[in-house]
Amino acid sequence: MSSSIGEKCTQIKQEYDGCFNSWYSEKFLKGDASPQCDDLFFKYKECLLKTLEEKKLDTLLADARKDNPFPASSSTSSASSSSESSKKN
Structure with a gap:
C-alpha cells in the first residue's frame, strides 16, 4: 500500500486501507454494507x-x-434544466 501525503498519516492510512479492503471483499461484496472502518477513516x-x-x-x-x-x-442538473426551460415558456 502507498504512503500518505503526510508522513505522520502513513500508519493510519495503512490501517484504514487494510480495514477497507477486508470490509469490501469480505462484507460489502456479500451484501453487508454496514460501516466498519468509520473511526479509522x-x-x-x-x-x-x-x-x-x-x-x-x-x-x-x-x-x-x-x-x-x-x-x-445529473438529477440536480436535469431538475434545474427543466425549471429553466419552463421559465422560458
Whole structure:
C-alpha cells in the first residue's frame, strides 16, 4: 500500500486501507454494507486535513474548487434544466 501525503498519516492510512479492503471483499461484496472502518477513516481524514494545512495546500484546494467546482449530480442538473426551460415558456 502507498504512503500518505503526510508522513505522520502513513500508519493510519495503512490501517484504514487494510480495514477497507477486508470490509469490501469480505462484507460489502456479500451484501453487508454496514460501516466498519468509520473511526479509522475519520482519524485519517483529520490527519490529512492537518497535513494539507501545514503544507499550505488547503488554500490551493479551496481556490481550485472555486475556479472549477465539481459538476452537479445529473438529477440536480436535469431538475434545474427543466425549471429553466419552463421559465422560458
